[in-house]
Amino acid sequence: MSALLEVKGLQVHYGGIQAVKGIDLDVHEGELVTLIGANGAGKTSTLNALSGLLKPAAGSITFAGQPLAGMPVHQLITAGLALVPEGRGVFPRLTVAENLAMGAYVRADQAEVRKDLDRMFGLFERLHERRDQKAGTLSGGEQQMLAIGRALMGRPRMLLLDEPSMGLAPLMVQKIIAVIRQVAAEGMTVLLVEQNARLALQAAQRAYVMEGGRISFSDTAHACLNDPRVRAAYLGE
């Protein structure tokens, strides 16, 4: 089976430095894969290249057999790739329901969109309670849920999550990870970029460990959790 997302020899320059120095990475249909690494390892630059915010200096990115390089950001969702940006990026002054509706902006099947809206409210009860509240008044964790729900409203084939645990208290991080696992269990392909290695490894099936702009290690998440090098470097042991 060929991979849904395939990255080959990707190099990305960011602010004059080479942030990503040639990485290979692939994600298969239905997988939950995580990309972990410390601050400045090149995770965000990789993701920005995937989502079209940064232009790769070299290498190829293929999504569902289609090259992604040079594709404008706004066409990604039509191609089937939904980005949940770092820092959540909800529309703070629109209501929860309006935010979710925005996620389905490119879809024409209004009846199905309404069904999906109900589905999201089923998946995220907190959002249902606050459907007419403006998104800016939600807590950080609720905003993250909203951002994920909004991305799902576009019916993507794959979800790109950038640091969903950022700025959240430990208890809420657990909840968000549970949500991501549930979404993945329902068949969604997910690439989770995380600094919180332990949680990401507990949720994912496979993992890539990034260090100094290179993939230093990749294996199943279980193997990573038990690898002494990963434990020493990222799990604080």
Add this chain to the structure above:
Amino acid sequence: MKSRYLPLLLVVGIAALPFVTDIALGRSWVRLLDFALLYAMLALGLNIVVGYAGLLDLGYVAFYAVGAYSYAMLASPHIGIHLPLYVLLPTGALLAAAFGALLGAPTLGLRGDYLAIVTMGFGEIIRIFLRNLSITNGPAGIDLIDPIAIGGFSFSASHTLFGFTLPGIYNYYFLFVGLTTLILLMSKRLEGSRIGRAWAAIREDEIAAKAMGLNTKNLKLLAFAMGATFGGISGVLFAGFQGFVSPESFTMNESVMILCMVVLGGMGHLRGVLLGALLLAILPEAFRPLAQLQQSAFDQVYLDPANLRMLLFAVALIAVMILRPEGLWPSPVRKRELHDKEGDDRPLPPSGQPTGSDSVPGHTGVSAADAGGVA
């Protein structure tokens, strides 16, 4: 029952307004009403750019100028062409829209202050061109412009209706009321449409809007072009109404004034913008009697009435902005936006549980299980 008769009352009130004004204040005030309506159309146009899409435009008067000059040049002895309104109104609107897109294209990457400066420059470029080109007759402007006429009906001539003789300013009043209503309805439809919601999303968070699949470039261009269209239409009407155009009518002060109307009334809220436009168009005139007041009180005019008027006008503006930063009649959304300082107004959820308890203050990104820091 009140709501049932309100629309009827409004129609009667609007229809009676010029007659009442004429009797109570004099004919020059009816003319002022006409101008106020032209400003209302301009403010509604700018509201699309500033209020809906959140793009600060300080050169909006350029589109008014494009509309006015397109009519002036094609319906006057200046070149010797006299085209009818049904040709010139769409021409002015389309030309202004084209200029709107022309301005929009190079500014797409700019936001906030930078965008304001570039648009301001654009406004000045247009004015200086009009002043220096011979085809626009330079600083002297274009005179003897045909009055607006539909079929054989000239709006500038007096017409007799039911035995009453109505001078031109009345005709224009009703024409402008009609067109303002039309622009108001179009804006209303636009606001609730797919495009309107997309503009709101861009105003809120451009990157997130892109991630939702919004083509932000095209949507911003559309906002500039739509806003410019209304500006162009107002310009055409202005040229026909005034019978004379010159570059002096399209200075940056006008752009600032139109922006003030939008901001003062309540950005993005149609009724507020309309109120702001009418108020700011009429207010400077309302301060005019102050000179006579000075004369009678002190036997001497200490302050030049023109300056005094502008001073009071400025004080009134500042007072409003301090006391009601969201505008006189804001939209509920805008009101929330301006009174929202990083969630200090979080309402309690219906269940009574406080929200926000799960956020780490300051979003430092450090959580218990995170042990990064290894290079």
